[in-house]
Amino acid sequence: MLTRSEEDHIKAVYALLQEGESAFTKDIAECLRTKASSVTDMLKRLAEKGYLKHEPYYGAKLTAKGRSLALQLVRKHRLWETFLVERLGFGWDEVHDVAEQMEHVASDKLIDKLDAYLGRPHFDPHGDPIPDRNGKLRQRKTKRLDSCKPGETVRIAAVSETTDGLLRLLDSKGLRIGTTLAVQEVHAFDGSMDVKPKSGSAFSLSKDVSHHLQVENP
Amino acid sequence: MLTRSEEDHIKAVYALLQEGESAFTKDIAECLRTKASSVTDMLKRLAEKGYLKHEPYYGAKLTAKGRSLALQLVRKHRLWETFLVERLGFGWDEVHDVAEQMEHVASDKLIDKLDAYLGRPHFDPHGDPIPDRNGKLRQRKTKRLDSCKPGETVRIAAVSETTDGLLRLLDSKGLRIGTTLAVQEVHAFDGSMDVKPKSGSAFSLSKDVSHHLQVENP
DNA sequence: AAAATAGATTAGACCAGGCTAAACTATTGT
DNA sequence: ACAATAGTTTAGCCTGGTCTAATCTATTTT
Incomplete structure (x- = not known):
């Protein structure tokens, strides 16, 4: 142990x-x-x-043994985050610390039942993949929003930095996992980017933000 | 802390x-x-x-401070047990150890949301009362089954000993929280007791068992 | 290549929390 | 009343995990 x-x-x-x-x-x-x-x-x-x-x-x-253990921990962490957001109604910016504690509860049966209860989800509320029982990660082909060119239309798949500040900022602009965006213009000066959500009007995102958004083709 | x-x-x-x-x-x-x-x-x-x-x-x-803390722990323990049994489908004899770990997760908000999610239950799967946010326990007037006389009809309200063995024994005889029983005879020799569930035929319970069953008038 | 520097490791101390063994208190039996 | 006993506390030791200070290694600068 x-x-x-x-x-x-x-x-x-x-x-x-x-x-x-x-x-x-x-x-x-x-x-x-x-x-x-x-x-x-x-x-x-x-x-x-x-x-x-x-x-x-x-x-x-x-080592393989260490990686396997790490994946089990990631699995537990992300399943608990999913539970906290989807069942208990926490905001996605509030769950990290609590999940950090819950992931150390030791019971394989518990995690398996929790997984089943949540419908064996493949992604957590931040869009990060949840390893399965055997530690397999489902991979998606995503890229960072800041690597996209004007004219592309993409869907937000994940947020790769889970600080409260960033998550709250995204929330306030209406950006969620699954939101579809059209890239309108990229400013060479500061790397900022004008984007337009499918429904709603365009606004600008700084490079600090777009750098942490993983997107995929819709 | x-x-x-x-x-x-x-x-x-x-x-x-x-x-x-x-x-x-x-x-x-x-x-x-x-x-x-x-x-x-x-x-x-x-x-x-x-x-x-x-x-x-x-x-x-x-002290008052200590009692208040103990009641918060009991509250957390029983709420998690309720969650494990009612939502995740654990048997009531399996949940103690896991709840023991979960009760140490520190977050008032978490417990309050869990409580709400479960419908603010007053009793846990063993029939024990769940203290409310302020540490108030809802009391019922119960007595031990081994103090009942022949002819009485009572409902099982709680099990005051949560060893796996006892819980599995009760399970196998079809005895649950809420089961109604008629006491038929008490044997002076060993304190054993013949009882008959509302539906089903009579059988005998040793004093070791009846001693740990809390019952109330139906 | 020698000096400066950033980073990693070792040595030694400390604390919490557990243990055993020995000393102490209260209770019980004669 | 006093010896035996059951139970509690004290004293001293050990381990895991942390820290600071000092030392060592690798890299970069000049």
Whole structure:
């Protein structure tokens, strides 16, 4: 049985590797609001238990065992987020911290029943894919909104940054998962972009926002 | 913020006092599967924080603050049990351990929304009362089945012992919360009791079983 | 190539929370 | 009344997980 802190470290390594960055000690520390020295200790312990490979001074890589555990945690986190938003009526910007606690409840049967209860969803309220029981992720071919050209019409598939501020901003502009947008113009000066939702009038999005919106062809 | 272990100790003291027994160190230790010495340490810490009064050699009593906290924990536990049974389809004998973990998730908003989602129930799947937001318990006038006389007809209101074994036994005999029974005969020899459910034929219950069934007038 | 620097690791301390063993209190039996 | 006993507390130790300070390694600058 792993402790909560051990699970958190594995999740952090997984999350950092996901984004293409390598999982360096200081990044993990920042991610978990702890100190680099504590992370080093933990990486050694987790390496001994076989969840990851720790190359001193060159960061950490998950083993198959570690990756599988991380995917189970992601699965639990996203299922609970889905429950909180769809069943209990939380806003999508409020659920992260609570789901963070719930994902550490240990019971395979619980997660399987929750999954069934929610209708075995493939995506969470932020549009992120939910791994299945075996850790398989359903992939979609998405791109970032800031890589789109004027004239394209796309649907919002996911938000890749779940800070409260961004989620509330999107909410206030009426941008949800599934919203369809036409890209009208991209300004070279600051990378900002004029978009027009299917229903409603056009407005502008800064690059900071469009960078974090994953879109797909409608 | 209290740790999980601190919360568990407060809950144990509350539970022991509920049953009329006084909360002695060894009982708490047994209840939490820990050692008396560890309990003494914890009682001192909790007394300093104002959750209970610790009279050395004479056990512990909760303060108002401690009782209020215990009631919040009981509320969370019973609401999660209700969710697990009514929404996820768990059997009533399977939910205790999982609810034990979920009750430590900290979010008042979560509990309030869960309560609303479940229709603000007053009793959990074992028939135990669920304290409201302010810690008020709805009381019923119940008695133990083993105190009933032949000829009485009563309804099962609660099961006061939630071991898997007892719950499965009741399940197999078709005894649920709400089942109505007629007491036919009580045998002085061993305290066993012949009962007849409204629908179905009579059978015998040992005193060990009837002792843990809370019943009310139908 | 040597110096400077960013980052990682080690060493050593601390705290919470658990344990065992020994010492202490209260109660019970004779 | 005093010895035995049941139960509680104290003292001291251990582990997991955190920290700071000091040291070490790799990289970048000059």
